[in-house]
Every structure is written in structure tokens, then in C-alpha cells.
Amino acid sequence: MEAANYFMKELEKNNADDIILKEVNAKNYQIKFYNSKIDIVKEYDFSKLIVFVTKGKKTMLTSVKKLDKNNLKKKAREIMKFISMLPDSDYYGIADGPFKYRSKDGLFSKEAMNISKAIKLCEEAISEAMDNGATRVAGVFEGSESNEKLMSNHNVRASQKESQTYLSIRSLTDHKNGTSSGHMTSISRDLKGLDAVNKAKESAEISIQGIKSKKINVGKYDIIYYPLASSSIIENIGDAASMFSVETQSSCFINKLNKKVGNDNVTISDDPTNNRNPGSSLYDEEGVPTRKNIIIKEGVFKKYLHNTSTAKKYKTKTTANAGIPKPEASSTKLHPKDSNIEEMIRTTKKGLIVTNTWYTRFQSYIKGDFSTIPRDTILIVKNGSIVGSTYGIRLNDNLIRMMKNIELIGKKSKPIAGWETERINQIPLFKVKNVLVTRPK
Amino acid sequence: MNYEAAAEFAMNYALKKGAEFVDVRADYEIGNAFAMHNGVLNFASSSTSEGIGVRVKNKGWSFFSTNKLEKEFIKKLVSKAINQAQKIKLNDDVKLSDERTYKRTYSAKEKIKVSSLSPDEKIKLLKDLEKETKNSAEGRTYYLSDTQRERIILTSEGTRIKSYIPQVYSYYVISVINNSKTSEHFLSFGASSGYESWKKWNLAERIKREAGTLKKSLKYGKTIKPGFKDVVVAPEVTGIIVHESCGHPLEADRVLGREAAQAGESFVKPNMLGQLIGGVNVNIADDPTLPGSFGFYLFDDEGVKARRKMLMKNGRINEFLHNRESAYALGTKSNGSARSTSYSFEPIVRMSNTFMLPGDYKEEELIENVKDGVYIKSFMEWNIDDKRLNQKYVGAEAYEIKNGKLGKPLLNPVIEITTPQLYKAVDAVANNTEYFAGTCGKGEPMQGIPVWFGGPSFRMRRIFVR
Numbered sequence: 001m002e003a004a005n006y007f008m009k010e011l012e013k014n015n016a017d018d019i020i021l022k023e024v025n026a027k028n029y030q031i032k033f034y035n036s037k038i039d040i041v042k043e044y045d046f047s048k049l050i051v052f053v054t055k056g057k058k059t060m061l062t063s064v065k066k067l068d069k070n071n072l073k074k075k076a077r078e079i080m081k082f083i084s085m086l087p088d089s090d091y092y093g094i095a096d097g098p099f100k101y102r103s104k105d106g107l108f109s110k111e112a113m114n115i116s117k118a119i120k121l122c123e124e125a126i127s128e129a130m131d132n133g134a135t136r137v138a139g140v141f142e143g144s145e146s147n148e149k150l151m152s153n154h155n156v157r158a159s160q161k162e163s164q165t166y167l168s169i170r171s172l173t174d175h176k177n178g179t180s181s182g183h184m185t186s187i188s189r190d191l192k193g194l195d196a197v198n199k200a201k202e203s204a205e206i207s208i209q210g211i212k213s214k215k216i217n218v219g220k221y222d223i224i225y226y227p228l229a230s231s232s233i234i235e236n237i238g239d240a241a242s243m244f245s246v247e248t249q250s251s252c253f254i255n256k257l258n259k260k261v262g263n264d265n266v267t268i269s270d271d272p273t274n275n276r277n278p279g280s281s282l283y284d285e286e287g288v289p290t291r292k293n294i295i296i297k298e299g300v301f302k303k304y305l306h307n308t309s310t311a312k313k314y315k316t317k318t319t320a321n322a323g324i325p326k327p328e329a330s331s332t333k334l335h336p337k338d339s340n341i342e343e344m345i346r347t348t349k350k351g352l353i354v355t356n357t358w359y360t361r362f363q364s365y366i367k368g369d370f371s372t373i374p375r376d377t378i379l380i381v382k383n384g385s386i387v388g389s390t391y392g393i394r395l396n397d398n399l400i401r402m403m404k405n406i407e408l409i410g411k412k413s414k415p416i417a418g419w420e421t422e423r424i425n426q427i428p429l430f431k432v433k434n435v436l437v438t439r440p441k
Numbered sequence: 442m443n444y445e446a447a448a449e450f451a452m453n454y455a456l457k458k459g460a461e462f463v464d465v466r467a468d469y470e471i472g473n474a475f476a477m478h479n480g481v482l483n484f485a486s487s488s489t490s491e492g493i494g495v496r497v498k499n500k501g502w503s504f505f506s507t508n509k510l511e512k513e514f515i516k517k518l519v520s521k522a523i524n525q526a527q528k529i530k531l532n533d534d535v536k537l538s539d540e541r542t543y544k545r546t547y548s549a550k551e552k553i554k555v556s557s558l559s560p561d562e563k564i565k566l567l568k569d570l571e572k573e574t575k576n577s578a579e580g581r582t583y584y585l586s587d588t589q590r591e592r593i594i595l596t597s598e599g600t601r602i603k604s605y606i607p608q609v610y611s612y613y614v615i616s617v618i619n620n621s622k623t624s625e626h627f628l629s630f631g632a633s634s635g636y637e638s639w640k641k642w643n644l645a646e647r648i649k650r651e652a653g654t655l656k657k658s659l660k661y662g663k664t665i666k667p668g669f670k671d672v673v674v675a676p677e678v679t680g681i682i683v684h685e686s687c688g689h690p691l692e693a694d695r696v697l698g699r700e701a702a703q704a705g706e707s708f709v710k711p712n713m714l715g716q717l718i719g720g721v722n723v724n725i726a727d728d729p730t731l732p733g734s735f736g737f738y739l740f741d742d743e744g745v746k747a748r749r750k751m752l753m754k755n756g757r758i759n760e761f762l763h764n765r766e767s768a769y770a771l772g773t774k775s776n777g778s779a780r781s782t783s784y785s786f787e788p789i790v791r792m793s794n795t796f797m798l799p800g801d802y803k804e805e806e807l808i809e810n811v812k813d814g815v816y817i818k819s820f821m822e823w824n825i826d827d828k829r830l831n832q833k834y835v836g837a838e839a840y841e842i843k844n845g846k847l848g849k850p851l852l853n854p855v856i857e858i859t860t861p862q863l864y865k866a867v868d869a870v871a872n873n874t875e876y877f878a879g880t881c882g883k884g885e886p887m888q889g890i891p892v893w894f895g896g897p898s899f900r901m902r903r904i905f906v907r
């Protein structure tokens with residue numbers, strides 16, 4: 001923190017008001033594979049100092065790379081010159097420390113950065129998928145470690161060291177009618193937690209279930225969403241709960257406080273507090289200890305997500321969702337209930353099991369209208385049984401209508417990451433009634 | 442060391458350590474960004490970044506990138522990368538096509554230099570835009586950013602390309618309300634130029650016109666009676682169509698399966714070159730050499746000379762987009778389509794400026810010959826499957842066409858169609874080309890890259906609209 005301490009003093013000498021400095025040193029690697037072979041191993045090694053500075057109601061976000069004293073002295077002057085030219089922002093302050101943080105246990109495993117072991121695991125996963133029906137396998141295997149320190153001139157001092165591993169594996173099965181596929185992802189703090197070989201097997205098993213697929217009629221279907229399939233949709237609920245989204249009219253929760261927005265069985269929180277889950281953090285971007293915030297409780301919208309500035313503006317308390325300069329969701333969690341895949345299938349007369357989606361796009365963020373495209377194997381459920389698979393469809397829904405139509409929720413909520421999602425969310429299997437399914441004529 | 446010295450050092454050290462092949466991309470980039478919502482500045486940032494990305498072949502392939510440009514640290518990373526590459530099981534499929542080497546320096550033209558405007562002058566552009574448009578739409582988010590990027594590309598074969606590309610980018614999101622009904626629209630503009638482009642975009646007039654028409658649509662618009670109709674789309678819709686359903690499926694790395702677990706594969710197979718999938722008047726190009734364009738470059742990020750690629754010619758699949766890896770795999774030469782968002786990422790196959798070539802008709806003539814149809818001027822929601830076959834576009838501003846004339850506004854007409862159905866239905870192309878900017882996402886880690894997409898209005902006969 002020597003550079004950060006020095007820079008803090010320089011900024012104060014130049015009459016900055018509020019200052020937050022975050023120093024990050026990160027290393028990560030990625031093993032990329034396709035057509036069942038490793039293509040390339042990539043490594044990234046970076047350090048940066050992220051800087052938030054204010055002068056009155058003027059605010060600025062920047063980063064500094066060269067941390068020698070001469071450069072920091074020069075940078076402090078440049079930043080204050082830049083900020084003096086800005087107009088006032090809608091800004092009300094940062095958090096006052098000091099704070100106590102929970103234990104760091106579980107955040108870090110040295111094993112995550114063992115690349116040799118990761119390459120071996122990756123090769124085993126590819127073989128497992130091939131042995132279980134894949135004709136081609138593609139994906140990435142990643143590991144990272146990040147060491148960060150955060151300080152502010154409002155008595156905040158925080159630090160954490162964390163690791164993360166990630167596997168994304170897609171099995172493709174070529175057959176006479178085309179190609180079917182199954183995709184699984186896994187995220188952990190260490191290599192073992194990825195359960196890489198089993199995930200590879202599951203991806204191949206999903207793929208071969210899609211071999212004999214047939215067209216279905218358009219219309220209303222009950223949809224059973226795998227976690228990977230729903231994560232990119234559910235995380236929009238976290239985004240829409242941010243006070244920033246409300247202020248910029250890009251939220252379906254405007255004027256919805258204490259109003260019914262979901263079925264009684266739907267409870268959704270923003271929860272980055274389980275250290276073992278990648279995506280968790282001890283503190284937010286202002287250094288406020290993170291907490292679990294219930295956004296929707298039993299179907300009723302209960303809370304917008306705030307940082308200190310928006311909280312002061314609306315005369316409430318921060319929810320520890322800074323985000324500089326805007327409040328942001330961290331990890332959106334759909335709370336598990338007591339159902340399972342067997343019950344979901346058994347209770348479905350006309351439905352589909354969607355294992356993955358992509359390209360979720362909104363026609364209106366205010367209304368919450370969206371469509372998304374199921375990718376990989378889609379199973380057809382008829383009168384309580386799986387009767388085949390289909391392809392080439394699109395799901396058309398609305399965020400609030402979807403939450404009101406969630407009928408059953410699975411028992412286990414696990415962290416889920418994917419190419420289509422921005423954050424790591426925690427989502428169980430769930431079933432939604434009456435979703436409009438369309439396809440090109 | 443600065444980025445250029447670090448690039449040279451990494452190259453020389455990797456060769457000294459016995460690498461079979463090395464290429465290096467190194468950048469120094471300055472960026473500024475500002476965002477305003479309903480007149481209040483809610484984001485201001487300024488940043489610089491500098492670093493190198495190095496790819497080495499030593500039996501297998503490895504890549505590293507860093508912003509720590511000290512000699513000893515780079516030595517450590519180079520040695521590690523060379524060792525790492527040797528440990529990977531040899532994959533014979535991964536080789537690079539042979540290409541001519543170049544030594545060149547070039548830059549994009551910049552009349553009003555990005556560096557010549559102070560932060561307050563840039564913010565004034567947003568404030569003036571807000572002043573002119575504040576009574577037009579209930580919600581107004583305006584964003585403005587600029588970058589100045591110096592890049593050097595070195596290959597162990599002898600290529601050395603140095604470039605300077607300034608860019609200016611802006612987007613707006615407007616939302617209008619009428620009797621508790623809402624409508625939203627997003628649009629972005631960008632150029633590899635100085636601030637002279639800002640004036641050309643004429644955003645205030647565009648926003649006022651759009652807000653007015655969206656309000657009228659909410660007030661008087663009707664839902665469409667689903668059926669097979671003739672559809673005329675305007676350049677904004679043409680742009681997204683050609684980008685999604687022609688540019689992406691013809692990226693050779695998708696065709697070969699390299700993106701299978703990320704952005705997906707393609708319905709196009711290697712043996713489909715020359716296959717007719719569209720009307721004979723459909724010609725679509727990707728061309729990074731357009732001066733001032735947002736996807737501008739003269740040499741790609743593997744040092745291959747850029748050129749126009751005719752992706753679809755008279756309705757036939759004509760050419761894939763290639764980098765050196767995909768070109769080798771398909772037994773051809775790279776056509777200069779390798780791009781990396783910054784020094785920190787590997788170069789992969791990307792679009793640049795993708796557009797339909799204009800035809801001979803005026804837009805009015807396309808409409809005049811429609812008895813019962815739809816005119817879609819702009820869109821909001823769209824998506825396409827990961828093989829680039831099944832796509833959907835939802836109109837934001839749209840009108841019915843009755844007996845050759847535009848009629849009542851339509852509320853969100855939907856086209857849901859396959860790629861061959863779409864292009865085969867094209868029977869006439871207008872001469873009114875317009876380009877729009879976007880940040881195209883691909884790769885893992887995600888690489889958002891500046892592109893243009895556009896073209897003229899065109900007409901499709903008898904497609905299903907709901």
C-alpha cells in the first residue's frame with residue numbers, strides 16, 4: 001500500500017475531497033480447446049491502481065499504472081486539473097469507515113494456479129466427453145488469482161486475496177441429421193471443486209439426448225430452466241434492482257416497492273457473502289462489508305440496491321452495492337425451494353427442458369419484455385415424461401410475468417457462470433408456466 | 442520501457458530462447474468517457490493503458506500479455522510461455538498460413554484532434570445535445586467516448602506495422618411515454634477520426650425526429666395482423682441483418698468450430714463456398730479500409746494487409762473472413778481479418794465494416810411497388826441463434842404499406858426468419874447507404890471490437906411478419 005498511501009497524500013495535497021484507491025494485482029490463465037484438442041494456453045499478468053476522486057460534486061474515475069513517486073505526483077495534478085473542468089454530478093458521498101470484515105477463509109486456494117494440473121484435468125475432461133458420446137469437444141479451462149487492497153480517505157482499509165477456476169465445456173455430437181450439443185459450466189475457488197470430469201460427462205449426455213430432434217408447434221409451453229439457461233435472464237433482475245437502473249429508466253421495478261412482482265414462492269436476493277462461491281467479496285467498491293439483500297421476498301419487491309451516494313440521496317442506507325460511481329448487483333440468487341427435476345417433469349403436460357440459452361435481448365427494459373434463444377439440447381416433455389427433443393425455437397417472455405409464473409423451484413442453488421452472463425449468479429432449476437415459444441415459419 | 446521497446450525486447454528474447462515463431466502486439470492507448478442522463482453527468486473517466494501481448498510457437502502455442510514492462514519480468518514471462526507451449530500435446534491443425542511481410546506506418550485522418558478538446562469541451566457537446574433534445578423524450582441517456590491508440594505489430598518473419606488510430610464513439614438511449622405506454626430506442630455512432638465526426642452525426646435532429654415518431658406510434662400505432670407480407674427495411678435494420686446473418690456465419694473460425702463453446706458455430710460449412718443462399722441482387726462486403734470508418738485498419742493484427750472481402754456476391758457465399766490460423770486450416774491465404782481488442786488478447790477472426798452494397802432503386806421505389814406490406818425504419822430487440830440461422834428483429838419505428846404508400850404506424854412488428862429465407866426473399870436494393878457503429882462481442886475473454894454495419898434499404902417479398 002506504499003504507492004497508494006503516497007498517492008492518497010498527493011491527491012489530498014491537491015485538495016481532492018473524497019478519494020478511493022484500489023490496487024489490484026492479478027494473474028490468470030486460460031487453456032482453450034476445440035475439436036477435442038488444446039489449441040493454445042494463454043496467461044495474463046496485470047496490475048493497476050483504480051482511482052475515484054471527487055471535488056465538491058464533481059467526480060472522476062481513472063486508473064494509474066506507473067506507481068513511481070514522480071509519476072504519482074504528476075498524475076495527482078493531472079487528475080485534479082481534469083476534474084476541475086467537469087460539471088457537478090448527482091453525487092452525495094462515500095462510506096465512512098472503519099469497518100470490520102468477516103473472515104477471509106475460503107476465498108483463496110493456491111491450487112487454482114497449477115497450470116500443469118489444469119492441462120491434465122482438461123485433457124481428462126475432453127476424453128471423458130468423447131467416451132460418452134461427443135464427437136467433438138470445445139471450451140475453456142481457466143484459473144486466476146487476484147490480490148487487492150482498497151483504501152479511502154474516509155477511514156477505510158480493506159484487502160482480500162481470492163482465486164477462481166472455471167470450466168466451460170461443450171460436447172458436440174455429429175450425426176446424419178446434423179449436430180446436437182450439450183454445454184456445462186462449472187466455477188469454483190480451486191481445481192477440485194470444478195468436478196471437471198463429471199461436468200464433461202454431463203455435457204456429452206445432454207448432447208446425445210438431442211440426436212433425434214424434431215420440430216414442435218409454436219404456442220405456450222411450460223419451461224424447465226437449467227441454471228445455465230436462466231442465469232443470463234435472472235441476472236437482469238439484479239440489474240433492474242440497482243437504483244442507477246431506476247434513475248436512468250432502464251428498470252422494470254420503477255415504482256414497484258412493496259408491490260407484487262412474482263409468485264409467492266419467489267424470493268430473490270443479492271448475496272455475495274459465501275466466501276466459497278466465486279463472485280463473493282468481503283466488501284464493495286467503497287469498502288463497505290457486503291451483505292445479503294433480499295430484493296424480492298415471497299413475490300413482493302422489497303429493496304433497491306444502493307451505494308452510499310444514492311442511499312444519501314434517497315435518505316436510506318447503503319446496501320453495500322457500490323459500484324463506483326453507480327450501485328451494482330453482485331451475485332443474484334434465486335432462493336431454492338423443495339422441488340426437483342422429477343417433480344417438474346411429472347407435473348408438466350406440455351413443456352420443454354431448456355439446458356442453455358443465449359442472446360437474451362430486451363424490447364423494453366421498462367416493461368421487461370425480452371426474448372431468448374435456447375441453445376444445445378432442448379427436451380420435450382409431454383404428459384409427465386420426456387418424449388424427445390427439439391431445436392430452432394425462441395422463448396418470448398417478460399421478467400415480471402416470468403416471476404409470477406414460476407411454479408416450482410429446485411432444492412439446490414449453486415454458483416453459475418457462463419459466456420452469456422456478466423456475473424456469477426446462484427440459481428437452482430425452476431419451472432415457468434405458459435411461456436410463448438415461437439420459431440421461423 | 443515503453444510499449445514499443447518492450448515489444449522489440451520480447452520478440453528478440455523469445456527468438457533467442459528458441460521460439461519457432463513469435464508475434465507481438467503492443468499498445469499505448471488514452472481514453473476518455475462521459476455519460477449523461479436527463480442533463481446530469483453521471484459518469485466521467487479518463488484512462489491510459491500500455492502493454493504487450495506475445496504469441497509464441499514452440500511445438501504447441503502459448504500467449505501471454507502484461508502491462509508490467511520491466512525487462513526481467515518480460516524475460517520471465519517469455520521463458521514460461523516457451524516452456525508452456527512445449528508441454529502441450531502437439532496439435533498439427535494449428536499452423537499459420539504463409540503471408541507476405543510488410544514494414545509500414547499509417548494513421549487514421551484526424552481533422553479536429555481528439556487531444557485538442559478539453560474534458561469540458563467534450564462535455565459541452567453532450568450538454569448542447571441535451572439542451573436541444575430535452576423536450577423531445579422523457580428519458581435521455583447520452584454517452585460520448587474517445588480513444589487514441591498507438592499500436593505496433595511485430596512478427597518473427599519480419600513484419601513491423603505501426604499505427605495511430607483515434608476514435609470517437611457515441612450512443613443514445615431514449616424512452617418516450619404516452620398514456621403509461623413506453624417505447625425505447627438505442628443507436629450508436631462511431632468513427633476512426635477526430636471530433637469532426639460528431640457534427641456529421643447530427644444527433645440532435647435524429648433524436649428529435651425519432652422521439653416524435655415513437656410517440657406517434659404509441660398514440661396511433663396498431664398491432665399487425667400476422668401474415669406473409671412484403672417488407673422494406675431501412676439502413677439501420679439492414680446493418681444489423683448483414684452483421685448478424687452474413688458477417689458472423691462467414692467467420693472461418695466459427696465454421697471450423699474454434700468458437701463452439703463461446704459465440705457458437707455456423708450453419709455454413711467449408712464446402713458451401715459458391716452456394717446460392719440469396720437473391721442475385723444481394724452483395725455484402727466487409728471492408729476495413731474505408732477511411733473514417735469505425736472498423737478502420739490497413740493491416741490486421743497479424744500484420745496481414747487489409748482488403749475488401751466480398752462475403753456474398755450475387756446471392757452466393759463468396760469468401761470467408763480469415764486470420765492466419767483459419768486460412769491455413771482451409772488451405773488458403775489470410776484476408777486480413779485478425780483483430781484483437783487490445784494488446785492483452787489474442788487476435789481472432791473479426792468483422793470490420795460490414796455492409797450490403799447499394800442497388801439502383803430509390804427507397805420510395807421499393808415502397809411504391811408494395812400492395813400490402815410493412816416498412817421497418819428502426820429496431821430495438823433482436824437475436825439470432827449460435828449457428829446464425831434463426832433470427833428475430835422487432836421494429837421500433839415501423840409503418841404499414843398500403844398500395845405503395847406508407848400508412849399507419851405499427852407497434853413492434855416481428856420478423857422471425859432463417860438466413861436463407863431472408864436473403865432469398867430480397868428482390869430489390871436501394872441506393873441510400875448509411876452506416877452505424879457497434880461493439881461486436883466474441884471470444885473468451887470477451888473481446889468487444891469497434892465495427893460499422895450498414896447498407897441501403899432493401900425489400901423482401903412475402904415473408905412472415907407478426
